[in-house]
Structures are given as structure tokens and as C-alpha cells.
Amino acid sequence: MARTNPFEFLQQVRTEVSKVTWPTRRETVITTIMVLVMVVAAALFFLAADQVLSFLVSFVLGIGR
Numbered sequence: 128m129a130r131t132n133p134f135e136f137l138q139q140v141r142t143e144v145s146k147v148t149w150p151t152r153r154e155t156v157i158t159t160i161m162v163l164v165m166v167v168a169a170a171l172f173f174l175a176a177d178q179v180l181s182f183l184v185s186f187v188l189g190i191g192r
Contacts, residue, residue: 131139
């Protein structure tokens with residue numbers, strides 16, 4: 128593999144970065160909100176699943192009667 132000097136490397140990096148399609152501010156905000164909604168939904172799901180499993184284990188083991 129051919130070695131490049133630091134100057135050539137930085138030129139290549141600059142060229143590649145200019146090819147990137149950066150998201151707009153609106154796209155970033157919408158994506159962030161979607162991620163937060165999904166995190167809350169997942170947290171609520173796992174909370175409910177944990178409560179159900181806890182109840183079932185307590186019922187089977189006869190704890191808390």
C-alpha cells in the first residue's frame with residue numbers, strides 16, 4: 128500500500144468531506160425527536176414487561192401474600 132504524506136492525506140480528507148450530503152437543521156431536529164420518542168416507548172415497554180414478569184414470579188413463588 129502506497130504511503131501518502133500528511134499534506135496529501137489532508138487534501139484527500141477535504142475532498143471526501145466535500146462529497147458528504149449533510150442533513151439540514153430541520154432533518155436533524157425531526158430525527159432527534161423521533162429518537163427520543165422511540166427511547167421513551169422502549170423504556171415504557173420494558174417497564175411494563177418488568178412489572179408483569181415481577182408479578183408473575185411473585186405469584187409463582189408465593190411472595191407478598
